[in-house]
Amino acid sequence: MRVFISADIEGVSGVVDGSQTSEQGFDYGRARRLMTGEVNAAVEGALAAGATEVVVNDSHGSMRNILIEELNPEAKLITGAPKPLSMMEGIDGGFDAAFFIGYHSRAGTRGVLNHTISGRTVFGLTLNGRPYGECGINAAIAGRFGVPVALVAGDSTVAAEAQAILPGVRTVVVKEQRARVAARCLQPDKARRLIREAAGEALRVALARGEVKPLAVGTPAVFQISFHNTGMADMAELVPGAKRVDDMTLSFAHDDLIVAFKALRAMIYLAGVI
Ligand SMILES: [Zn+2]
Numbered sequence: 149m150r151v152f153i154s155a156d157i158e159g160v161s162g163v164v165d166g167s168q169t170s171e172q173g174f175d176y177g178r179a180r181r182l183m184t185g186e187v188n189a190a191v192e193g194a195l196a197a198g199a200t201e202v203v204v205n206d207s208h209g210s211m212r213n214i215l216i217e218e219l220n221p222e223a224k225l226i227t228g229a230p231k232p233l234s235m236m237e238g239i240d241g242g243f244d245a246a247f248f249i250g251y252h253s254r255a256g257t258r259g260v261l262n263h264t265i266s267g268r269t270v271f272g273l274t275l276n277g278r279p280y281g282e283c284g285i286n287a288a289i290a291g292r293f294g295v296p297v298a299l300v301a302g303d304s305t306v307a308a309e310a311q312a313i314l315p316g317v318r319t320v321v322v323k324e325q326r327a328r329v330a331a332r333c334l335q336p337d338k339a340r341r342l343i344r345e346a347a348g349e350a351l352r353v354a355l356a357r358g359e360v361k362p363l364a365v366g367t368p369a370v371f372q373i374s375f376h377n378t379g380m381a382d383m384a385e386l387v388p389g390a391k392r393v394d395d396m397t398l399s400f401a402h403d404d405l406i407v408a409f410k411a412l413r414a415m416i417y418l419a420g421v422i
Pocket residue numbers: 156157158207208209
């Protein structure tokens with residue numbers, strides 16, 4: 149059994165602030181250790197449930213956050229950025245399940261450090277008419293490869309977001325938001341124990357009984373994305389095939405979700421120039 153883990157940092161217990169999530173932040177060193185700890189818990193739960201290969205994709209910012217020297221020796225780590233599938237780099241049809249660890253809620257929902265891909269540029273987006281954040285987009289990419297998402301760990305807001313999109317998914321709530329930059333957090337050892345247990349249950353029960361299914365979003369895949377200002381939308385419109393829907397909003401459609409996703413990323417990068 150092969151398990152793919154995409155790991156972000158904003159949804160890790162104890163992490164609530166930009167001073168922890170940015171490489172320049174004074175508390176970043178502690179946050180990446182906390183992130184590595186939650187990832188290890190998921191790896192251990194997967195191995196205990198019979199996983200024979202666990203691939204971890206570092207999915208935050210520089211994508212060089214996880215401390216490889218502290219990672220479980222049985223896991224393999226994809227580190228560094230940019231990479232073609234970003235938070236889902238390394239996924240393929242040979243994986244049995246995907247886990248999302250340290251995930252956060254989509255832009256505009258009241259979760260800790262909520263944003264979608266780029267907080268500075270993206271106001272919000274939909275995929276085939278449904279508001280999606282990173283959890284939904286990345287689950288759709290896994291689904292495109294026939295891989296179900298069996299476990300999502302993060303705050304209570306992203307857990308609810310995951311439950312609404314992914315029937316049968318196991319979720320671990322490691323913190324409850326009190327504000328966008330404040331939360332009531334579990335002590336890390338407790339968060340890790342819950343993640344370890346849920347990872348095992350996700351494979352032994354949710355996957356084994358077929359309670360989780362690959363997410364199918366339909367064809368074509370249509371992303372509609374709104375930016376924070378019209379200049380960003382002007383830049384995103386440079387992507388061939390992108391259509392201006394209104395002053396701040398563009399859409400991009402393609403039969404292949406992966407092509408549409410790459411166009412989405414190109415639009416967001418271009419918008420970031422402004
Ligand atoms: Zn992140």
